Amino acid sequence: MIISIASIRLGLGGKCLLDWALVFLQRKHIHKSFLAVFGVSLAVIDTVLTLFVTILHVHADGHVILLGLKLTRYHVCLLVQILGQVCHALQWPIVVVAGLDHFFTVTRRLQPTTGRTRLFVCLFASGLLWFLAALYVFLLSGFVPVMEDVSHNQIHQCWVFHTTQILQVATFLLLTLGCAVLHAGCSTRLLNYHPLKNQITDRSRAHSRRDVVHQALHIFLNTWAPLLFLLAVFLLLPVGIPAYLGLNAVWLCFLNSLLIAVVLCAVSQIQQDLAAAPPDSFCEWTFQCSSAEED
Incomplete structure:
Protein backbone atom coordinates (compact mmCIF):
# COMPACT_ATOMS: atom_id res chain seq x y z
CA MET A 1 0.00 0.00 0.00
CA PHE A 161 3.97 -3.23 3.74
CA HIS A 162 0.84 -4.43 5.54
CA THR A 163 0.67 -7.08 8.23
CA THR A 164 -1.66 -10.00 8.90
CA GLN A 165 0.16 -11.24 12.01
CA ILE A 166 -2.20 -9.46 14.41
CA LEU A 167 -5.22 -11.31 13.05
CA GLN A 168 -3.33 -14.64 13.05
CA VAL A 169 -2.18 -14.24 16.67
CA ALA A 170 -5.61 -13.12 17.89
CA THR A 171 -7.39 -15.94 16.05
CA PHE A 172 -5.01 -18.59 17.40
CA LEU A 173 -5.23 -17.42 21.02
CA LEU A 174 -9.01 -17.02 20.89
CA LEU A 175 -9.37 -20.55 19.49
CA THR A 176 -7.11 -21.79 22.31
CA LEU A 177 -9.29 -20.00 24.86
CA GLY A 178 -12.42 -21.48 23.28
CA CYS A 179 -10.94 -24.99 23.44
CA ALA A 180 -10.18 -24.48 27.14
CA VAL A 181 -13.80 -23.50 27.78
CA LEU A 182 -15.10 -26.55 25.88
CA HIS A 183 -12.68 -28.85 27.71
CA ALA A 184 -13.74 -27.50 31.10
CA GLY A 185 -17.42 -27.96 30.29
CA CYS A 186 -16.99 -31.48 28.86
CA SER A 187 -14.86 -32.69 31.77
CA THR A 188 -17.50 -31.51 34.25
CA ARG A 189 -20.27 -33.33 32.39
CA LEU A 190 -18.25 -36.55 32.24
CA LEU A 191 -17.74 -36.48 36.00
CA ASN A 192 -21.45 -35.88 36.53
CA TYR A 193 -22.43 -38.96 34.51
CA HIS A 194 -19.60 -41.35 35.43
CA PRO A 195 -19.28 -42.15 39.16
CA LEU A 196 -15.74 -42.34 40.49
CA LYS A 197 -14.20 -43.55 43.72
CA ASN A 198 -13.68 -40.05 45.09
CA GLN A 199 -16.68 -38.61 43.30
CA ILE A 200 -17.42 -35.63 45.56
CA THR A 201 -13.80 -34.43 45.61
CA ASP A 202 -13.32 -34.88 41.87
CA ARG A 203 -16.60 -33.18 41.04
CA SER A 204 -15.76 -30.26 43.34
CA ARG A 205 -12.38 -29.78 41.65
CA ALA A 206 -13.92 -30.03 38.18
CA HIS A 207 -16.59 -27.45 39.02
CA SER A 208 -13.96 -25.15 40.51
CA ARG A 209 -11.81 -25.39 37.36
CA ARG A 210 -14.85 -24.84 35.17
CA ASP A 211 -15.72 -21.72 37.17
CA VAL A 212 -12.21 -20.33 36.72
CA VAL A 213 -12.34 -20.89 32.96
CA HIS A 214 -15.82 -19.41 32.50
CA GLN A 215 -15.10 -16.41 34.71
CA ALA A 216 -11.79 -15.75 32.94
CA LEU A 217 -13.60 -15.71 29.59
CA HIS A 218 -16.31 -13.45 31.02
CA ILE A 219 -13.79 -10.98 32.47
CA PHE A 220 -11.84 -10.84 29.21
CA LEU A 221 -14.90 -10.35 26.98
CA ASN A 222 -16.38 -7.66 29.24
CA THR A 223 -13.28 -5.54 28.69
CA TRP A 224 -12.13 -6.28 25.14
CA ALA A 225 -15.34 -7.03 23.21
CA PRO A 226 -15.15 -3.74 21.20
CA LEU A 227 -11.60 -4.48 20.06
CA LEU A 228 -12.59 -8.02 19.12
CA PHE A 229 -15.37 -6.58 16.98
CA LEU A 230 -12.86 -4.25 15.30
CA LEU A 231 -10.49 -7.16 14.61
CA ALA A 232 -13.39 -9.11 13.10
CA VAL A 233 -14.10 -6.16 10.78
CA PHE A 234 -10.46 -6.10 9.66
CA LEU A 235 -10.63 -9.86 9.11
CA LEU A 236 -13.75 -9.68 6.92
CA LEU A 237 -12.92 -6.53 4.97
CA PRO A 238 -9.96 -6.29 2.54
CA VAL A 239 -8.34 -3.57 4.65
CA GLY A 240 -4.64 -3.94 5.38
CA ILE A 241 -3.03 -2.79 8.64
CA PRO A 242 0.26 -0.91 7.96
CA ALA A 243 3.08 -3.00 9.37
CA TYR A 244 4.67 -0.08 11.25
CA LEU A 245 1.40 0.42 13.16
CA GLY A 246 0.82 -3.29 13.84
CA LEU A 247 2.86 -3.37 17.03
CA ASN A 248 1.40 -0.75 19.35
CA ALA A 249 0.56 -0.23 23.02
CA VAL A 250 -3.15 -1.05 22.65
CA TRP A 251 -2.31 -4.35 20.96
CA LEU A 252 0.19 -5.18 23.71
CA CYS A 253 -2.42 -4.47 26.41
CA PHE A 254 -4.98 -6.60 24.58
CA LEU A 255 -2.39 -9.35 24.15
CA ASN A 256 -1.52 -9.15 27.85
CA SER A 257 -5.16 -9.70 28.90
CA LEU A 258 -5.70 -12.47 26.34
CA LEU A 259 -2.54 -14.33 27.37
CA ILE A 260 -3.49 -14.02 31.05
CA ALA A 261 -6.90 -15.54 30.28
CA VAL A 262 -5.34 -18.39 28.26
CA VAL A 263 -2.69 -19.13 30.92
CA LEU A 264 -5.22 -19.06 33.78
CA CYS A 265 -7.50 -21.46 31.89
CA ALA A 266 -4.62 -23.79 31.01
CA VAL A 267 -3.08 -23.85 34.50
CA SER A 268 -6.45 -24.32 36.19
CA GLN A 269 -6.79 -27.63 34.32
CA ILE A 270 -3.47 -28.81 35.80
CA GLN A 271 -3.49 -27.49 39.34
CA GLN A 272 -6.18 -26.04 41.55
CA ASP A 273 -3.98 -23.67 43.56
CA LEU A 274 -3.25 -20.59 41.44
CA ALA A 275 -1.08 -17.65 42.38
CA ALA A 276 -2.24 -14.08 41.84
CA ALA A 277 -2.78 -13.18 38.20
CA PRO A 278 -0.08 -11.14 36.42
CA PRO A 279 -0.57 -7.35 36.49
CA ASP A 280 -3.22 -6.01 34.12
CA SER A 281 -4.37 -2.38 33.93
CA PHE A 282 -7.62 -3.23 32.13
CA CYS A 283 -9.00 -6.49 33.54
CA GLU A 284 -9.52 -7.30 37.22
CA TRP A 285 -8.74 -11.01 37.54
CA THR A 286 -10.69 -11.99 40.65
CA PHE A 287 -12.56 -15.29 40.82
CA GLN A 288 -15.38 -16.67 42.94
CA CYS A 289 -15.51 -20.45 42.77
CA SER A 290 -18.66 -22.32 43.73
CA SER A 291 -18.71 -25.87 45.02
CA ALA A 292 -20.25 -28.88 43.28
CA GLU A 293 -23.06 -29.05 45.85
CA GLU A 294 -24.14 -25.48 45.02
CA ASP A 295 -24.35 -26.40 41.33
Whole structure:
Protein backbone atom coordinates (compact mmCIF):
# COMPACT_ATOMS: atom_id res chain seq x y z
CA MET A 1 0.00 0.00 0.00
CA ILE A 2 1.10 3.58 -0.73
CA ILE A 3 0.80 6.16 2.09
CA SER A 4 1.83 9.80 2.07
CA ILE A 5 4.67 10.88 4.34
CA ALA A 6 2.29 13.32 6.06
CA SER A 7 -0.06 10.43 6.90
CA ILE A 8 2.87 8.33 8.10
CA ARG A 9 3.96 11.17 10.38
CA LEU A 10 0.42 11.59 11.70
CA GLY A 11 0.04 7.84 12.31
CA LEU A 12 3.40 7.58 14.07
CA GLY A 13 2.62 10.67 16.18
CA GLY A 14 -0.71 9.25 17.32
CA LYS A 15 0.86 5.88 18.00
CA CYS A 16 3.64 7.52 20.01
CA LEU A 17 1.20 9.50 22.17
CA LEU A 18 -0.87 6.38 22.78
CA ASP A 19 2.24 4.39 23.69
CA TRP A 20 3.36 6.88 26.33
CA ALA A 21 -0.18 7.31 27.69
CA LEU A 22 -0.46 3.57 28.33
CA VAL A 23 3.09 3.45 29.73
CA PHE A 24 2.04 6.14 32.22
CA LEU A 25 -1.12 4.16 33.03
CA GLN A 26 0.95 1.06 33.83
CA ARG A 27 3.79 2.87 35.60
CA LYS A 28 3.10 1.16 38.96
CA HIS A 29 3.79 -2.34 37.67
CA ILE A 30 6.09 -1.77 34.67
CA HIS A 31 8.85 -3.83 36.28
CA LYS A 32 6.51 -6.76 36.99
CA SER A 33 5.93 -8.12 33.48
CA PHE A 34 7.78 -8.54 30.21
CA LEU A 35 5.04 -6.93 28.10
CA ALA A 36 5.11 -3.72 30.18
CA VAL A 37 8.89 -3.38 29.79
CA PHE A 38 8.66 -4.17 26.09
CA GLY A 39 5.96 -1.50 25.78
CA VAL A 40 8.43 1.10 27.11
CA SER A 41 11.06 0.05 24.55
CA LEU A 42 8.43 0.27 21.80
CA ALA A 43 7.46 3.79 22.92
CA VAL A 44 11.12 4.90 22.83
CA ILE A 45 11.69 3.52 19.32
CA ASP A 46 8.43 5.04 18.03
CA THR A 47 9.40 8.42 19.52
CA VAL A 48 12.82 8.42 17.84
CA LEU A 49 11.34 7.43 14.48
CA THR A 50 8.55 10.04 14.76
CA LEU A 51 11.04 12.82 15.45
CA PHE A 52 13.23 11.69 12.55
CA VAL A 53 10.31 11.58 10.09
CA THR A 54 9.00 14.95 11.28
CA ILE A 55 12.37 16.70 10.95
CA LEU A 56 12.96 15.40 7.43
CA HIS A 57 9.40 16.05 6.30
CA VAL A 58 9.24 19.68 7.41
CA HIS A 59 12.77 20.58 6.29
CA ALA A 60 12.67 22.81 3.21
CA ASP A 61 15.53 21.09 1.36
CA GLY A 62 14.23 17.59 2.07
CA HIS A 63 17.51 16.51 3.67
CA VAL A 64 19.43 16.83 6.94
CA ILE A 65 23.14 16.42 7.65
CA LEU A 66 23.64 14.26 10.75
CA LEU A 67 27.13 13.12 11.83
CA GLY A 68 28.41 13.78 8.32
CA LEU A 69 25.64 11.72 6.69
CA LYS A 70 23.11 13.20 4.31
CA LEU A 71 19.69 11.91 5.36
CA THR A 72 16.83 12.40 2.89
CA ARG A 73 13.22 11.34 2.48
CA TYR A 74 14.50 8.11 0.99
CA HIS A 75 15.58 7.24 4.53
CA VAL A 76 12.07 8.01 5.85
CA CYS A 77 10.56 5.37 3.56
CA LEU A 78 13.42 2.98 4.24
CA LEU A 79 13.16 3.24 8.04
CA VAL A 80 9.36 2.93 8.01
CA GLN A 81 9.63 -0.24 5.90
CA ILE A 82 12.36 -1.67 8.14
CA LEU A 83 10.37 -0.93 11.30
CA GLY A 84 7.32 -2.56 9.72
CA GLN A 85 9.26 -5.72 8.93
CA VAL A 86 10.81 -5.83 12.40
CA CYS A 87 7.39 -5.42 14.05
CA HIS A 88 6.02 -8.13 11.76
CA ALA A 89 8.80 -10.49 12.83
CA LEU A 90 8.29 -9.73 16.54
CA GLN A 91 4.63 -10.73 16.85
CA TRP A 92 4.98 -14.47 17.55
CA PRO A 93 8.19 -14.23 19.65
CA ILE A 94 6.42 -11.69 21.89
CA VAL A 95 3.51 -14.10 22.32
CA VAL A 96 5.85 -16.93 23.30
CA VAL A 97 7.98 -14.92 25.76
CA ALA A 98 5.01 -13.14 27.35
CA GLY A 99 3.09 -16.43 27.61
CA LEU A 100 6.02 -18.07 29.42
CA ASP A 101 6.34 -15.04 31.71
CA HIS A 102 2.66 -15.25 32.68
CA PHE A 103 2.82 -19.03 33.07
CA PHE A 104 5.75 -18.84 35.50
CA THR A 105 3.98 -16.07 37.43
CA VAL A 106 0.68 -17.94 37.75
CA THR A 107 2.41 -21.18 38.78
CA ARG A 108 4.47 -19.30 41.42
CA ARG A 109 7.80 -20.17 39.79
CA LEU A 110 8.93 -16.54 39.65
CA GLN A 111 8.01 -15.68 43.23
CA PRO A 112 11.56 -15.82 44.72
CA THR A 113 12.95 -13.28 42.22
CA THR A 114 13.31 -9.69 43.36
CA GLY A 115 11.82 -6.74 41.49
CA ARG A 116 15.24 -5.53 40.33
CA THR A 117 16.22 -8.95 39.02
CA ARG A 118 12.93 -9.35 37.22
CA LEU A 119 13.28 -5.91 35.64
CA PHE A 120 16.79 -6.75 34.44
CA VAL A 121 15.58 -10.02 32.90
CA CYS A 122 12.70 -8.26 31.13
CA LEU A 123 15.02 -5.54 29.81
CA PHE A 124 17.46 -8.15 28.55
CA ALA A 125 14.67 -10.17 26.89
CA SER A 126 13.25 -7.03 25.22
CA GLY A 127 16.63 -5.94 23.89
CA LEU A 128 17.40 -9.45 22.68
CA LEU A 129 14.10 -9.70 20.81
CA TRP A 130 14.65 -6.37 19.05
CA PHE A 131 18.18 -7.40 18.10
CA LEU A 132 17.20 -10.85 16.82
CA ALA A 133 14.23 -9.44 14.88
CA ALA A 134 16.45 -6.84 13.19
CA LEU A 135 19.04 -9.53 12.46
CA TYR A 136 16.35 -11.72 10.90
CA VAL A 137 15.03 -8.88 8.72
CA PHE A 138 18.46 -7.93 7.37
CA LEU A 139 20.03 -11.39 6.98
CA LEU A 140 17.35 -14.08 6.67
CA SER A 141 14.02 -12.64 5.54
CA GLY A 142 15.01 -11.60 2.04
CA PHE A 143 13.66 -8.10 2.71
CA VAL A 144 13.98 -5.76 -0.30
CA PRO A 145 12.94 -2.11 0.19
CA VAL A 146 10.56 -0.59 -2.35
CA MET A 147 11.65 2.92 -3.39
CA GLU A 148 10.48 5.40 -6.00
CA ASP A 149 12.97 6.16 -8.76
CA VAL A 150 12.76 9.93 -8.36
CA SER A 151 14.73 12.68 -6.66
CA HIS A 152 14.39 12.83 -2.88
CA ASN A 153 12.83 16.31 -3.21
CA GLN A 154 9.92 14.79 -5.15
CA ILE A 155 9.17 11.99 -2.69
CA HIS A 156 5.91 12.68 -0.88
CA GLN A 157 4.66 9.13 -0.31
CA CYS A 158 6.10 5.75 0.60
CA TRP A 159 5.30 2.16 -0.19
CA VAL A 160 4.35 0.49 3.10
CA PHE A 161 3.97 -3.23 3.74
CA HIS A 162 0.84 -4.43 5.54
CA THR A 163 0.67 -7.08 8.23
CA THR A 164 -1.66 -10.00 8.90
CA GLN A 165 0.16 -11.24 12.01
CA ILE A 166 -2.20 -9.46 14.41
CA LEU A 167 -5.22 -11.31 13.05
CA GLN A 168 -3.33 -14.64 13.05
CA VAL A 169 -2.18 -14.24 16.67
CA ALA A 170 -5.61 -13.12 17.89
CA THR A 171 -7.39 -15.94 16.05
CA PHE A 172 -5.01 -18.59 17.40
CA LEU A 173 -5.23 -17.42 21.02
CA LEU A 174 -9.01 -17.02 20.89
CA LEU A 175 -9.37 -20.55 19.49
CA THR A 176 -7.11 -21.79 22.31
CA LEU A 177 -9.29 -20.00 24.86
CA GLY A 178 -12.42 -21.48 23.28
CA CYS A 179 -10.94 -24.99 23.44
CA ALA A 180 -10.18 -24.48 27.14
CA VAL A 181 -13.80 -23.50 27.78
CA LEU A 182 -15.10 -26.55 25.88
CA HIS A 183 -12.68 -28.85 27.71
CA ALA A 184 -13.74 -27.50 31.10
CA GLY A 185 -17.42 -27.96 30.29
CA CYS A 186 -16.99 -31.48 28.86
CA SER A 187 -14.86 -32.69 31.77
CA THR A 188 -17.50 -31.51 34.25
CA ARG A 189 -20.27 -33.33 32.39
CA LEU A 190 -18.25 -36.55 32.24
CA LEU A 191 -17.74 -36.48 36.00
CA ASN A 192 -21.45 -35.88 36.53
CA TYR A 193 -22.43 -38.96 34.51
CA HIS A 194 -19.60 -41.35 35.43
CA PRO A 195 -19.28 -42.15 39.16
CA LEU A 196 -15.74 -42.34 40.49
CA LYS A 197 -14.20 -43.55 43.72
CA ASN A 198 -13.68 -40.05 45.09
CA GLN A 199 -16.68 -38.61 43.30
CA ILE A 200 -17.42 -35.63 45.56
CA THR A 201 -13.80 -34.43 45.61
CA ASP A 202 -13.32 -34.88 41.87
CA ARG A 203 -16.60 -33.18 41.04
CA SER A 204 -15.76 -30.26 43.34
CA ARG A 205 -12.38 -29.78 41.65
CA ALA A 206 -13.92 -30.03 38.18
CA HIS A 207 -16.59 -27.45 39.02
CA SER A 208 -13.96 -25.15 40.51
CA ARG A 209 -11.81 -25.39 37.36
CA ARG A 210 -14.85 -24.84 35.17
CA ASP A 211 -15.72 -21.72 37.17
CA VAL A 212 -12.21 -20.33 36.72
CA VAL A 213 -12.34 -20.89 32.96
CA HIS A 214 -15.82 -19.41 32.50
CA GLN A 215 -15.10 -16.41 34.71
CA ALA A 216 -11.79 -15.75 32.94
CA LEU A 217 -13.60 -15.71 29.59
CA HIS A 218 -16.31 -13.45 31.02
CA ILE A 219 -13.79 -10.98 32.47
CA PHE A 220 -11.84 -10.84 29.21
CA LEU A 221 -14.90 -10.35 26.98
CA ASN A 222 -16.38 -7.66 29.24
CA THR A 223 -13.28 -5.54 28.69
CA TRP A 224 -12.13 -6.28 25.14
CA ALA A 225 -15.34 -7.03 23.21
CA PRO A 226 -15.15 -3.74 21.20
CA LEU A 227 -11.60 -4.48 20.06
CA LEU A 228 -12.59 -8.02 19.12
CA PHE A 229 -15.37 -6.58 16.98
CA LEU A 230 -12.86 -4.25 15.30
CA LEU A 231 -10.49 -7.16 14.61
CA ALA A 232 -13.39 -9.11 13.10
CA VAL A 233 -14.10 -6.16 10.78
CA PHE A 234 -10.46 -6.10 9.66
CA LEU A 235 -10.63 -9.86 9.11
CA LEU A 236 -13.75 -9.68 6.92
CA LEU A 237 -12.92 -6.53 4.97
CA PRO A 238 -9.96 -6.29 2.54
CA VAL A 239 -8.34 -3.57 4.65
CA GLY A 240 -4.64 -3.94 5.38
CA ILE A 241 -3.03 -2.79 8.64
CA PRO A 242 0.26 -0.91 7.96
CA ALA A 243 3.08 -3.00 9.37
CA TYR A 244 4.67 -0.08 11.25
CA LEU A 245 1.40 0.42 13.16
CA GLY A 246 0.82 -3.29 13.84
CA LEU A 247 2.86 -3.37 17.03
CA ASN A 248 1.40 -0.75 19.35
CA ALA A 249 0.56 -0.23 23.02
CA VAL A 250 -3.15 -1.05 22.65
CA TRP A 251 -2.31 -4.35 20.96
CA LEU A 252 0.19 -5.18 23.71
CA CYS A 253 -2.42 -4.47 26.41
CA PHE A 254 -4.98 -6.60 24.58
CA LEU A 255 -2.39 -9.35 24.15
CA ASN A 256 -1.52 -9.15 27.85
CA SER A 257 -5.16 -9.70 28.90
CA LEU A 258 -5.70 -12.47 26.34
CA LEU A 259 -2.54 -14.33 27.37
CA ILE A 260 -3.49 -14.02 31.05
CA ALA A 261 -6.90 -15.54 30.28
CA VAL A 262 -5.34 -18.39 28.26
CA VAL A 263 -2.69 -19.13 30.92
CA LEU A 264 -5.22 -19.06 33.78
CA CYS A 265 -7.50 -21.46 31.89
CA ALA A 266 -4.62 -23.79 31.01
CA VAL A 267 -3.08 -23.85 34.50
CA SER A 268 -6.45 -24.32 36.19
CA GLN A 269 -6.79 -27.63 34.32
CA ILE A 270 -3.47 -28.81 35.80
CA GLN A 271 -3.49 -27.49 39.34
CA GLN A 272 -6.18 -26.04 41.55
CA ASP A 273 -3.98 -23.67 43.56
CA LEU A 274 -3.25 -20.59 41.44
CA ALA A 275 -1.08 -17.65 42.38
CA ALA A 276 -2.24 -14.08 41.84
CA ALA A 277 -2.78 -13.18 38.20
CA PRO A 278 -0.08 -11.14 36.42
CA PRO A 279 -0.57 -7.35 36.49
CA ASP A 280 -3.22 -6.01 34.12
CA SER A 281 -4.37 -2.38 33.93
CA PHE A 282 -7.62 -3.23 32.13
CA CYS A 283 -9.00 -6.49 33.54
CA GLU A 284 -9.52 -7.30 37.22
CA TRP A 285 -8.74 -11.01 37.54
CA THR A 286 -10.69 -11.99 40.65
CA PHE A 287 -12.56 -15.29 40.82
CA GLN A 288 -15.38 -16.67 42.94
CA CYS A 289 -15.51 -20.45 42.77
CA SER A 290 -18.66 -22.32 43.73
CA SER A 291 -18.71 -25.87 45.02
CA ALA A 292 -20.25 -28.88 43.28
CA GLU A 293 -23.06 -29.05 45.85
CA GLU A 294 -24.14 -25.48 45.02
CA ASP A 295 -24.35 -26.40 41.33
